[in-house]
Amino acid sequence: MENPFAEEPKATSAWLWQVFTGVGLVILLGLHFMANHFIAKGGLRDFADVVAYLRNPIVLVLELLFLVFVTTHALLGVRAVLLDFGFSESIEKRLSRALTVVGVLTIGYGLWLTWNIIR
Amino acid sequence: MATLNYPKIRRAGRWFDVRRRRLGMWAYTLNRITGIGLVVYLYLHLGVLSLLARGQSSWDSFVSLARSPFYLGLDVVLLAGILIHGLNGLRIALTGFDVGVRAQKALFGILMLAAAVALIAAALKIFGD
Amino acid sequence: MISMKMLEIPLQIFRYREGEPPHYDIFTVQVADTAHVIDAMDAVWATRDRSFTFRRACHHSSCGSCSLRINGVEKLPCITRVMDVWDGHAPVRLDPLRNFPVVSDLVVDVSAFFQRMSAAGMTITRSAEPSLPLSVDDLAATGVLSRPVEVPESLSRFNRFENCIECAICMSACPTMATDEKFLGPAGLAAIYRARQKADNPSDVAHLLGLADGEHGVWRCHSAFECTAACPQAVDPAGKIMALRRELIARRFKVAARAAAVVPRTRNYSAPAGPTKHGGNGA
Numbered sequence: 001m002e003n004p005f006a007e008e009p010k011a012t013s014a015w016l017w018q019v020f021t022g023v024g025l026v027i028l029l030g031l032h033f034m035a036n037h038f039i040a041k042g043g044l045r046d047f048a049d050v051v052a053y054l055r056n057p058i059v060l061v062l063e064l065l066f067l068v069f070v071t072t073h074a075l076l077g078v079r080a081v082l083l084d085f086g087f088s089e090s091i092e093k094r095l096s097r098a099l100t101v102v103g104v105l106t107i108g109y110g111l112w113l114t115w116n117i118i119r
Numbered sequence: 120m121a122t123l124n125y126p127k128i129r130r131a132g133r134w135f136d137v138r139r140r141r142l143g144m145w146a147y148t149l150n151r152i153t154g155i156g157l158v159v160y161l162y163l164h165l166g167v168l169s170l171l172a173r174g175q176s177s178w179d180s181f182v183s184l185a186r187s188p189f190y191l192g193l194d195v196v197l198l199a200g201i202l203i204h205g206l207n208g209l210r211i212a213l214t215g216f217d218v219g220v221r222a223q224k225a226l227f228g229i230l231m232l233a234a235a236v237a238l239i240a241a242a243l244k245i246f247g248d
Numbered sequence: 249m250i251s252m253k254m255l256e257i258p259l260q261i262f263r264y265r266e267g268e269p270p271h272y273d274i275f276t277v278q279v280a281d282t283a284h285v286i287d288a289m290d291a292v293w294a295t296r297d298r299s300f301t302f303r304r305a306c307h308h309s310s311c312g313s314c315s316l317r318i319n320g321v322e323k324l325p326c327i328t329r330v331m332d333v334w335d336g337h338a339p340v341r342l343d344p345l346r347n348f349p350v351v352s353d354l355v356v357d358v359s360a361f362f363q364r365m366s367a368a369g370m371t372i373t374r375s376a377e378p379s380l381p382l383s384v385d386d387l388a389a390t391g392v393l394s395r396p397v398e399v400p401e402s403l404s405r406f407n408r409f410e411n412c413i414e415c416a417i418c419m420s421a422c423p424t425m426a427t428d429e430k431f432l433g434p435a436g437l438a439a440i441y442r443a444r445q446k447a448d449n450p451s452d453v454a455h456l457l458g459l460a461d462g463e464h465g466v467w468r469c470h471s472a473f474e475c476t477a478a479c480p481q482a483v484d485p486a487g488k489i490m491a492l493r494r495e496l497i498a499r500r501f502k503v504a505a506r507a508a509a510v511v512p513r514t515r516n517y518s519a520p521a522g523p524t525k526h527g528g529n530g531a
Binding site: 029 | 127130131134151154155157158161162165168169171172174175178179182185186194201205208209211212215216244245
Binding site for chain 3: 003004005006012014016080083085
């Protein structure tokens with residue numbers, strides 16, 4: 001009888017990306033939080049403040065990078081929780097693909113919204 | 120041989136049951152709960168940000184709502200989730216690379232203490248302003 | 249003279265028979281206050297219910313047969329004293345291990361566990377008796393003779409001093425084992441680590457690291473560390489999993505570095521990655 005544990009499955013990188021984005025978020029989220037809630041007077045930016053803030057090119061790059069990192073980390077986390085439901089391999093693949101689509105749409109939405117604000 | 124096998128859905132929820140479990144399992148469950156909470160918050164936040172696309176009056180009226188004590192209280196809860204998940208996440212990253220594995224319990228204690236201190240400082244600032 | 253107090257211990261035992269829903273039976277038995285939980289279980293079988301089904305053998309945490317959950321926590325009843333788990337009134341609850349199908353009462357089907365150990369190459373297969381070399385020098389090395397001798401390198405291939413007694417307690421304690429049926433688990437991955445330490449040719453190393461690097465290998469661990477906490481033999485499976493991760497990362501970055509130097513990119517496990525942690529099996 002074949003030993004089902006003896007076949008080498010293909011290697012996986014999801015956890016490594018999770019750690020990479022997680023560590024990145026400690027920095028990016030820290031910056032985002034401080035810039036928006038501790039530097040901004042009163043802790044919140046009104047509309048004019050938001051526009052001025054996002055029109056700064058460095059801020060724009062960092063905020064978009066933050067969006068990519070947080071979306072990736074969040075959806076990889078959702079995937080980890082879902083994988084612990086013990087679905088079949090084909091369902092797991094479909095879930096991973098669906099989450100990738102959600103991620104792309106989320107980042108796309110963020111880009112559209114940012115463009116909307118700063119133009 | 121008819122063996123007893125609990126259905127997978129029931130087994131899938133087992134990570135939630137921390138009764139009689141030790142510190143490492145508590146940390147794992149806490150990270151998962153804060154993680155799920157933060158994902159929910161992320162999409163709520165992104166949804167709320169769409170008010171920015173509706174112009175100045177929509178956004179500014181939301182901002183005045185967000186200054187209410189109830190909202191500020193929610194912000195403290197959010198911050199607690201972020202600090203717990205982030206700092207415990209660093210512990211998971213370190214131990215996952217085989218750094219500090221033997222000290223994982225102490226590491227958890229130290230990081231959660233740091234989270235508590237940061238949270239109190241932040242709460243004072245949030246409600247103080 | 250040692251005075252022995254007799255105790256009336258209530259045990260709440262998980263019962264299961266094919267075709268019937270599981271339930272708990274409560275039995276009260278009389279054992280000495282120095283007794284272990286396995287003694288109380290023996291007393292239940294001998295004096296209360298001959299159909300009570302459980303595994304036991306050595307009574308000294310060497311065989312790994314008797315593992316179960318006492319008051320919800322994975323333990324070996326043969327080395328757990330009754331007085332350490334009984335609060336004086338509530339029954340001591342006995343449940344089978346988690347994450348394995350229950351055959352009957354406290355007996356679970358551990359065949360999938362042994363398949364994992366076999367996949368790691370950790371079963372002893374004796375093609376000829378005896379399995380240990382029996383020269384005088386070799387006996388001296390095992391400590392049977394009193395003169396101090398250094399253990400020759402060749403002997404370490406034949407002596408199996410690994411701490412793991414294959415009790416599967418870590419597999420029961422592990423949250424990932426609950427739903428991923430293909431997960432190698434703490435015992436399987438610790439066995440792979442041990443086998444990798446012993447492996448002396450590159451293709452064996454490559455195969456073992458390939459098993460560890462897959463979707464059901466080291467990366468499925470969620471760092472709950474329950475396995476290390478529960479292990480009665482200080483195998484430290486979580487530590488072994490993290491050590492494997494460290495080696496896999498080191499190899500990946502070497503591969504990535506070589507890819508950056510415009511070399512065909514293949515995951516090559518046979519290239520040495522540098523020193524790995526040797527010596528000791530835990531603690």
